[in-house]
Amino acid sequence: MLTITDFIIILHRYYKSPLVQIYELEEHKIETWRELYLQETFKPLVNISPDASIFDAVYSLIKNKIHRLPVIDPVTGNALYILTHKRILKFLQLFVSIFFLGEICKQIPSKV
Numbered sequence: 443m444l445t446i447t448d449f450i451i452i453l454h455r456y457y458k459s460p461l462v463q464i465y466e467l468e469e470h471k472i473e474t475w476r477e478l479y480l481q482e483t484f485k486p487l488v489n490i491s492p493d494a495s496i497f498d499a500v501y502s503l504i505k506n507k508i509h510r511l512p513v514i515d516p517v518t519g520n521a522l523y524i525l526t527h528k529r530i531l532k533f534l535q536l537f538v539s540i541f542f543l544g545e546i547c548k549q550i551p552s553k554v
Contacts, residue, residue: 489514492522496533499525 489512490499503511503525511525 487512489521490525491516496530500527500530503527503530 488502488506488508490502492513492515499511499513503509509526513522513525514520515522
């Protein structure tokens with residue numbers, strides 16, 4: 443997978459000055475970029491199983507310093523969805539508030 447970060451690294455590699463066009467960049471294919479990039483740093487794809495907890499997902503995002511975490515089906519190897527910090531925060535905002543409101547509503551009648 444070629445990410446935005448990978449593309450920025452490639453631009454830095456070929457950029458010489460603002461007056462010189464990057465002709466070398468136009469000649470390369472994604473496959474060439476991938477080969478050059480993989481020679482320097484090989485990082486295996488970080489993913490998570492659908493059975494993992496939200497805590498595990500957040501921990502993996504932070505530990506690996508990544509912005510997107512694919513959730514991979516262990517049986518088929520297919521990507522089910524992509525987790526991001528924003529999606530996790532949205533989930534927590536929606537469902538944690540509903541959970542706490544439900545708990546508060548259960549406690550109010552018992553106090554009256």
